[in-house]
Amino acid sequence: MHSLFTAILPYITSPISWIALIGGACLGSFLNVCIYRIPKGIFWRDSRSRCPHCGAPMPLWHNIPVFSWILLRGKAACCGNKISPQYPLVELFSAVSMVFIYWTFPFVIDLPSFQFDSAETLRFFHASIFFSLLLVCSVIDIHLQIIPDVLSLPMVAATPLIIFFHPELDWKSGLYGVIFGGGVLYAVAITYYFVRKEVGLGMGDVKLLAGIGGWLGYQSLLPTLFIASVTGAVFGIALMLITRSVNLKLKVPFGPFLAAGAMLFLLYGQQINEFLFYTE
Ligand SMILES: [Zn+2]
Secondary structure, three states: OHHHHHHHHHHHHOHHHHHHHHHHHHHHHHHHHHHHHOOOOOOOOOOOOEOOOOOOEOOHHHOOOOHHHHHOOOEOOOOOOEOOOHHHHHHHHHHHHHHHHHHHOOOEEEOOOOEEOHHHHHHHHHHHHHHHHHHHHHHHHHHHOOOOHHHHHHHHHOHHHHHHHOOOOOHHHHHHHHHHHHHHHHHHHHHHHHHHOOOOOOHHHHHHHHHHHHHHOHHHHHHHHHHHHHHHHHHHHHHHHHHOOOOOOOOOOOHHHHHHHHHHHHHHHHHHHHHHHOOO
16 A cells, blocks of 8 residues: 555656646546537537626636535526536536546646657547547437437547647547447447337437547557446346346446446557456
């Protein structure tokens, strides 16, 4: 326990970890706006931040990630309506995730003299944008059981750009990733539809996995599907135990589990691989 503490101490005391935490919270605040506005198609309408209930403009100090929600006790100052705990939760999750993304891709060599590792910087921004897209898709999927095309299709279309900028991803990995990522889930969805005569797997999941394959390469697809299926099944069973009902048609959105699988592969793929296949 003591050695673990001394091992992580330099990470926690690094000022950049704290910058990543605060930056991640602000990013989460922006992602909340995306989650709220993109499904309504009003993303570009008005740049001011407004109360989701009465539409009153919100002062800046009501927009401080996590803290404002706690200080206002989860209620809007304008009209007293409840503000969903989803807002601080997304901000908190984004804050902590950005710290872990930075620890995996520590691109700052020396902060005072602005020395950065260029390959690590590209990997960091790739992971951050990928994380942001997946988080917005996941929360929208939880709410509405859809993954908007305006997010998944540009993600797939950006594949050549990602291949161009990413230090490791090559043409073959990215393009095979899109084809197999889309193709495998499409085959599963079509098979399910013909056997059960109903939609079991949405086309949103198909396009999301195509995007994941494009951004991380085809090598990410099996680990992502594996982690998503296992965690999804465990969650589904836990939900049945809690609600004490056996409902095999329970609607559990698959997007968040695909997102979790892809992020775990991106950040810890090597460690997971070593743990599973090299046990010496
Ligand atoms: Zn209000």
